[in-house]
Amino acid sequence: MDQDIITSIRVIPMEHYLMLSFLLFSIGVAGVVFRRNTIIILMCLELMFNSVNLLLTAFSAYHSDPRAQVFVFFIMLVAAAEVTVGLAILVMMKRNVDSVDVNQLNRLKW
């Protein structure tokens, strides 16, 4: 069974996984940079993390090495912890300015 999954992952060449995860990563980066709604930004951060997960899993199958798959679990865990804190901070901000627009954050500047 496990071998089946690995061979089926390997049907698609590595370059394609690489391109796909770069694409997803770029979409995430673009979202964080250009969108103003904080919820969307959080989603785009998740997209960045998940593109890395995809890449690690593909590499793991290609190297026949399970360690990277364990790493993926850690990434999921950390991403969950991070988004928990992020949402809490977001709620705090919403209470202060009654908005989730990042452009509201402009009181601190040089």
Next chain:
Amino acid sequence: MSALVLLSVLGVLLLYAGLFGKRTLLAPLGIIGLLATMVVIRSGWMMNVPLVGAMVRFDHFGSVFGQALTLITVLLFIFGIDYYSRVRENVAEQYALIIFSLVGAVLLISYSNLLVLFLGIEILSIPLYILAGGKRDSFRSGEAAFKYFLQGSFASGFFLMGIALLYGSTASLDLATVQASAASASGSAHMLYLLGLFFTIAGLAFKVAAVPFHFWSPDVYEGSPTLVTAYMSTVVKTAAFAAFHRLIAGMELPGAIQTMLVVMTLLTLFLGNIVALRQTQFKRLLAYSGIAHSGFLLLTFLGSDPGAPGVLFYYSITYSLATMGLFVVLTLAKRSANGDENIRIFRGLYRSSPWLAIVTMLLLLSLAGIPLTAGFVAKYQVFLLGIEGGYILTTAFAVAMALVGVYYYVLVIREAFTPREQAPELVVSRLNWLVISFCGLAVVVLGLVPELLRF
């Protein structure tokens, strides 16, 4: 290993103490726990146990940095007794979060696997996002927390991408294997390796606030509670630099990455020092001074001298001691000025409390790198390292920038010694006096006898 367990348990204990309303117990408990951790790290008891698949290695480097980091946190906790006596809610949580964040710092100084490097950075950062927003009703604190969180996670994304690419080209997460592959990788694997190293270094550069990844630092420093800012600019910065050192020391850096480091060093030195010149808010001034000092610390990465870790240690610890003292002084001055942070609040300090003014002067002179203080010895060693590594022009530029830097520190000293009609009334508690005097004496003694802080 035992230090990690001890610190984690200490954090939980602090939370329990808070739960049962034992507020006066918090800081003493934390200080005792931290001192115990320091003793454990020093004695090496159960430290080098290969428990988590030998992914953490407490070598000499980790042990020395571990002791220094816990010592600085002890100073921070002593300062915290007075600082948190004015805060009503969630004090235990804040102490516990500092301890949890310190666990991440200990992982960062002792990792030997990229997975632990990632976990260390996240364990260090996630409590900090919360701590930055510690003043719940303050808009600026919330904004600092949010900016730190967004930019921190963004940087983590790049950092993770870097680790994935390094893994892809070397088929291993082990630090030694990854470092050894620097020379052997070729073709498309080499391309992946370069890109991976680039992203990983960018992620770490974010943590140490090196230009062009420094945008968060002034805003977050200014908005966060002062105690948290002090923690960020001392323990977090030192731990991040130690992690940076572990990643790239002992590695034959590819040419492109070497160039990237040099460019980053030059930009950091330039921007940190030049922008600091026009700051009038003291916290922002210290933030830009922190960026400038990151530039000097980056110089230690350029060569491949075996003395580099010692220089890095001496520089980062003396810098930490000096900034720690200054943040305590700032808190006291800010209180007497009703929350103002402009450097004008130091005016007349010499009249009201001469000792405080003199110590402030010593700390600022140490940051500026004036002879007879520790800051001078530190800068001197860094410059020597740069010249020995063959980076003569870069070092010359760093020396010029160090001279520019003297200006904005002296500006603050001048304020402290300018007489004023109504001199500020600073209330210095005995413990704060202890912290300030310790930092002030340390920078002088370490400047006169640098051997005391041997690596």
